[in-house]
C-alpha cells in the first residue's frame with residue numbers, strides 16, 4: 018500500500034510538472050494529462066464502475082444491488098425522489114460511506130476500502146460551507162496547502178481555477194462579501210484546483226434561487242465541456258437532469274429504474290415510474306384494456322401506440338404527453354372528451370387541465386387557445402407519440 022501510494026504521488030507530481038510547463042487553459046491542460054495517461058496505455062483511468070452495490074443501515078437495506086458503468090469523461094446525473102438513495106450511492110463512490118456489498122471501481126482500482134483522500138475524487142455538496150475567516154483564494158487553495166504543495170504552485174492553481182470560474186476579481190474577498198452564486202463557484206473552485214479524476218456533486222444548486230440555479234447549471238455544463246472530467250451529479254430535479262446530463266440514471270427505492278440519454282428516457286420510458294417522473298407537466302397515464310385491437314380507456318377507444326405489443330384483454334396503462342394531445346372536433350372518433358377545469362398560460366405554452374371520465378388530463382398547446390373553464394373539448398392523442406405499459410408490472414409494452 019505504501020509503495021503504491023508513493024508511486025502514485027510521484028506520478029501525480031510529474032503530471033503537475035507537465036501542467037506547469039505547458040498549459041494555456043483548462044482544455045489544453047487536460048489534453049496533456051490525457052496524453053500522459055495514454056503513454057502508460059491506461060486509457061480508461063477515470064471510468065467509474067459499480068457492481069452489485071449494496072448498502073444497509075443496521076437491518077435496513079437502502080441500496081439493493083446496483084450495477085452502473087460511467088465511462089471516462091461522461092457527465093452522469095443520478096435523479097429520483099427524495100430518499101431513493103442518490104446521496105448514499107454518491108457517498109459510497111466518494112468513500113464517505115462504507116459499502117455493505119459489491120464493488121466500486123475507479124479506473125482499474127477497486128476502491129471499496131480506500132479512504133476518500135486516496136480515491137482522487139472531489140466532491141461539492143449542497144451545504145458547501147466555506148471557511149468564513151479565509152479569503153476566496155485561501156478557501157480554494159486550502160486542500161492543496163494541506164497536501165504540502167508549495168505556495169507559488171497553489172497560487173497558480175487557484176488563479177487558473179478562478180479564471181475558469183470568473184472569480185479572479187474576488188480572490189481577496191471573504192465569503193460574507195459574496196453572492197450565493199459566487200460562493201457556489203468558490204466551492205466548485207475548491208474541487209477544480211485538485212484536478213481530480215472524478216467530480217461528485219450532491220444537489221449543489223439546491224440553496225440557490227431559481228434564476229441563479231438555471232445560470233449555474235449552464236456554467237457547470239460548460240465547465241464539464243471544457244474539462245471533460247468524469248462527473249457524477251445528484252439532483253431530485255428532473256429538469257436539471259434533462260438539461261445537464263450526457264446520461265441519466267433514474268432511481269427509486271434504492272434501485273435503478275432506467276439509464277439513458279435524456280431524450281431516450283423522454284421518448285421511450287421503460288416503465289410507468291420513469292414516464293411520470295421525467296417531463297413537466299407529467300405524462301398523462303390512463304388505465305385501460307385491450308379490446309378488439311384498440312385500447313379501451315373507458316371514455317374512448319384509442320389506437321394501440323405504434324410499436325407496442327399487447328394481447329386482447331390485457332390490462333394496460335396508456336401514456337400520452339401533454340404536448341402530444343391535439344384539440345379536435347367533438348365528432349372525432351379517437352378523441353378524449355372532457356370539461357376544461359383550469360387554464361394555465363406560461364407564455365410559451367398554455368397548459369389546459371381537462372376532466373375526462375374521472376381523470377385529470379393535461380394538454381399543452383404551443384399556439385394560443387381561447388378556451389373557458391367549464392366548456393367541453395375533445396383531445397386526440399398522436400398514436401406515433403403515445404406509450405403503452407402493462408398495468409400489473411408497469412413495464413413498457
Ligand SMILES: Nc1ncnc2c1ncn2[C@@H]1O[C@H](COP(=O)(O)OP(=O)(O)O)[C@@H](O)[C@H]1O
Pocket residue numbers: 074079097098099100101102103104105106
Ligand atoms: N445514516 C443513516 N442511517 C439510517 N438510514 C439512512 C442514513 N442515511 C440515509 N438513510 C436512509 O437511506 C435512504 C436513502 O437516503 P439518501 O441516499 O440520503 O436519499 P436521497 O439522497 O436520494 O434523498 C433513505 O431512506 C434514508 O432515510
Ligand SMILES: [Mg+2]
Pocket residue numbers: 103104105
Ligand atoms: Mg440526498
